[in-house]
Amino acid sequence: xxxxxxxxxxxxxxxxxxxxxxxxxxxxxxxxxxxxxxxxxxxxxxxxxxxxxxxxxxxxxxxxxxxxxxxxxxxxxxxxxxxxxxxxxxxxxxxxxxxxxxxxxxxxxxxxxxxxxxxxxxxxxxxxxxxxxxxxxxxxxxxxx
Amino acid sequence: xxxxxxxxxxxxxxxxxxxxxxxxxxxxxxxxxxxxxxxxxxxxxxxxxxxxxxxxxxxxxxxxxxxxxxxxxxxxxxxxxxxxxxxxxxxxxxxxxxxxxxxxxxxxxxxxxxxxxxxxxxxxxxxxxxxxxxxxxxxxxxxxxxxxxxxxxxxxxxxxxxxxxxxxxxxxxxxxxxxxxxxxxxxxxxxxxxxxxxxxxxxxxxxxxxxxxxxxxxxxxxxxxxxxxxxxxxxxxxxxxxxxxxxxxxxxxxxxxxxxxxxxxxxxxxxxxxxxxxxxxxxxxxxxxxxxxxxxxxxxxxxxxxxxxxxxxxxxxxxxxxxxxxxxxxxxxxxxxxxxxxxxxxxxxxxxxxxxxxxxxxxxxxxxxxxxxxxxxxxxxxxxxxxxxxxxxxxxxxxxxxxxxxxxxxxxxxxxxxxxxxxxxxxxxxxxxxxxxxxxxxxxxxxxxxxxxxxxxxxxxxxxxxxxxxxxxxxxxxxxxxxxxxxxxxxxxxxxx
Numbered sequence: 001x002x003x004x005x006x007x008x009x010x011x012x013x014x015x016x017x018x019x020x021x022x023x024x025x026x027x028x029x030x031x032x033x034x035x036x037x038x039x040x041x042x043x044x045x046x047x048x049x050x051x052x053x054x055x056x057x058x059x060x061x062x063x064x065x066x067x068x069x070x071x072x073x074x075x076x077x078x079x080x081x082x083x084x085x086x087x088x089x090x091x092x093x094x095x096x097x098x099x100x101x102x103x104x105x106x107x108x109x110x111x112x113x114x115x116x117x118x119x120x121x122x123x124x125x126x127x128x129x130x131x132x133x134x135x136x137x138x139x140x141x142x143x144x145x
Numbered sequence: 146x147x148x149x150x151x152x153x154x155x156x157x158x159x160x161x162x163x164x165x166x167x168x169x170x171x172x173x174x175x176x177x178x179x180x181x182x183x184x185x186x187x188x189x190x191x192x193x194x195x196x197x198x199x200x201x202x203x204x205x206x207x208x209x210x211x212x213x214x215x216x217x218x219x220x221x222x223x224x225x226x227x228x229x230x231x232x233x234x235x236x237x238x239x240x241x242x243x244x245x246x247x248x249x250x251x252x253x254x255x256x257x258x259x260x261x262x263x264x265x266x267x268x269x270x271x272x273x274x275x276x277x278x279x280x281x282x283x284x285x286x287x288x289x290x291x292x293x294x295x296x297x298x299x300x301x302x303x304x305x306x307x308x309x310x311x312x313x314x315x316x317x318x319x320x321x322x323x324x325x326x327x328x329x330x331x332x333x334x335x336x337x338x339x340x341x342x343x344x345x346x347x348x349x350x351x352x353x354x355x356x357x358x359x360x361x362x363x364x365x366x367x368x369x370x371x372x373x374x375x376x377x378x379x380x381x382x383x384x385x386x387x388x389x390x391x392x393x394x395x396x397x398x399x400x401x402x403x404x405x406x407x408x409x410x411x412x413x414x415x416x417x418x419x420x421x422x423x424x425x426x427x428x429x430x431x432x433x434x435x436x437x438x439x440x441x442x443x444x445x446x447x448x449x450x451x452x453x454x455x456x457x458x459x460x461x462x463x464x465x466x467x468x469x470x471x472x473x474x475x476x477x478x479x480x481x482x483x484x485x486x487x488x489x490x491x492x493x494x495x496x497x498x499x500x501x502x503x504x505x506x507x508x509x510x511x512x513x514x515x516x517x518x519x520x521x522x523x524x525x526x527x528x529x530x531x532x533x534x535x536x537x538x539x540x541x542x543x544x545x546x547x548x549x550x551x552x553x554x555x556x557x558x559x560x561x562x563x564x565x566x567x568x569x570x571x572x573x574x575x576x577x578x579x580x581x582x583x584x585x586x587x588x589x590x591x592x593x594x595x596x597x598x599x600x601x602x603x604x605x606x607x608x609x610x611x612x613x614x615x616x617x618x619x620x621x622x623x624x625x626x627x628x629x630x631x632x633x634x635x636x637x638x639x640x641x642x
Binding site for chain 1: 361364365368535537538539541542543545546549555558559562565566569
């Protein structure tokens with residue numbers, strides 16, 4: 001049970017190691033090989049222990065985990081990345097902060113709104129004005145912000 | 146004396162207003178994140194890494210280093226007051242520190258840990274200065290085979306000392322090495338593992354990788370369960386320890402300084418290990434071992450001194466050899482490399498400003514921390530009331546802005562989110578990120594050293610074993626590996642039979 005995901009990642013890297021051209025591929029190949037040996041070991045061990053303590057681990061790791069929250073946060077991060085250059089820093093940031101404060105902090109809407117706006121102003125001040133980081137302006141252009 | 150003129154020039158550098166300011170910012174942020182649970186020095190340093198690109202390398206490293214040792218100070222505060230270690234190196238402090246706070250002696254506990262941290266930090270700096278100087282003269286004679294062996298040893302020990310199983314840690318290290326291979330091959334110029342994505346041609350950036358693994362996945366781990374707030378009630382009186390406390394603590398502080406510094410030098414050692422070792426040493430030699438765990442001040446003074454002394458020790462291999470001994474040093478190495486500075490034996494000569502400036506900044510920084518922590522302890526404690534719900538969105542936002550500004554491309558944000566989620570899942574299954582990041586940074590250097598050695602020896606592997614230093618290094622790493630391999634084997638056999 002333990003390593004369903006990791007095995008797939010590992011076997012993939014292994015294949016890539018073999019495909020690489022000989023000169024620069026030597027190191028990756030050796031590494032891919034080592035990796036696959038070790039992952040086989042881990043799988044073997046987890047199989048061994050799984051037989052012994054069947055069902056004990058079933059709920060262990062993911063027990064009580066708020067999957068919805070994790071998905072929501074990850075999703076909003078991806079959204080942010082997608083929209084950042086199209087809409088611009090200020091609006092995108094405001095939106096993601098609204099979502100995050102509400103979802104993670106589970107506060108009242110009014111305080112969510114206030115803290116989001118304050119955060120946007122603060123980060124804009126620090127990053128754009130003090131540190132002079134180039135952030136995308138989006139369709140509002142320089143005039144908008 | 147060259148050392149004295151060197152350190153003098155270092156003080157000149159740190160006393161420049163810019164550097165002084167960034168040193169202060171560094172230790173301030175360090176204390177802040179040390180106090181706040183939920184984000185550690187590694188995460189913070191990777192989030193702030195892009196900020197350092199805009200400033201001169203010496204200023205950047207001064208700030209990053211400040212975060213590191215600042216966090217060691219701050220971490221003790223929460224351990225003592227609320228029994229929650231702000232970062233891993235303060236776990237031991239909880240044992241006796243929290244007991245002291247329960248008995249109404251929170252003040253002396255905080256006081257002695259700040260004083261001990263200061264003494265340990267300063268002592269290890271003096272040690273660092275002299276040791277790096279001599280060691281780097283010696284290391285000038287090292288060739289690629291020696292470096293290859295030392296890097297192998299570094300990665301193995303980090304994996305060996307990892308909290309989880311060695312097998313998993315090794316897998317993470319190998320994974321890190323593979324990730325380090327992504328991008329253009331340094332010798333032939335061929336593209337590897339780029340999957341036709343142009344963003345990967347230059348390799349995976351340190352910033353998105355580190356931020357994903359230590360920023361995003363740390364936040365995800367923290368929000369997955371319903372949030373619990375701890376409330377702190379006790380009042381703090383009498384920060385200054387009394388005479389009796391001092392008498393009891395002098396020994397532990399002296400021993401803690403030595404233990405911390407020596408263990409800090411060893412790869413993979415660092416602050417966490419040294420605080421544990423110091424605690425067990427104090428307990429063993431104490432005349433009243435039964436008081437430990439019930440508010441013995443020795444149990445606070447020793448480990449807190451040791452974890453700060455370890456920060457100085459950890460700089461030794463980085464500055465003298467260019468080989469980081471733990472993840473934090475690896476991030477510093479990454480920061481220096483991005484600035485085009487290669488730490489190592491030649492650094493004192495080629496970039497004396499950075500070398501001495503950083504060392505001098507640590508003297509100043511330690512003094513700043515003492516001032517920041519003793520009179521203002523109440524302020525830091527109040528920070529604990531900041532709800533996580535406000536903290537985490539801010540951390541996430543900083544990672545987003547940081548990864549974007551790193552290369553002004555959305556691609557890095559995606560990369561970071563990807564590593565964040567992967568890191569989160571791996572964390573759940575007991576895989577540690579630290580060996581991965583260390584191996585990732587060492588990977589390209591390791592490969593280069595390996596291939597240069599092969600050229601030197603016309604492809605004979607024996608070159609690693611005919612040269613004494615590389616032979617010792619490699620033998621040690623193989624031995625470390627074999628010993629745990631045997632252990633694992635034995636345990637599994639016992640389980641089966």
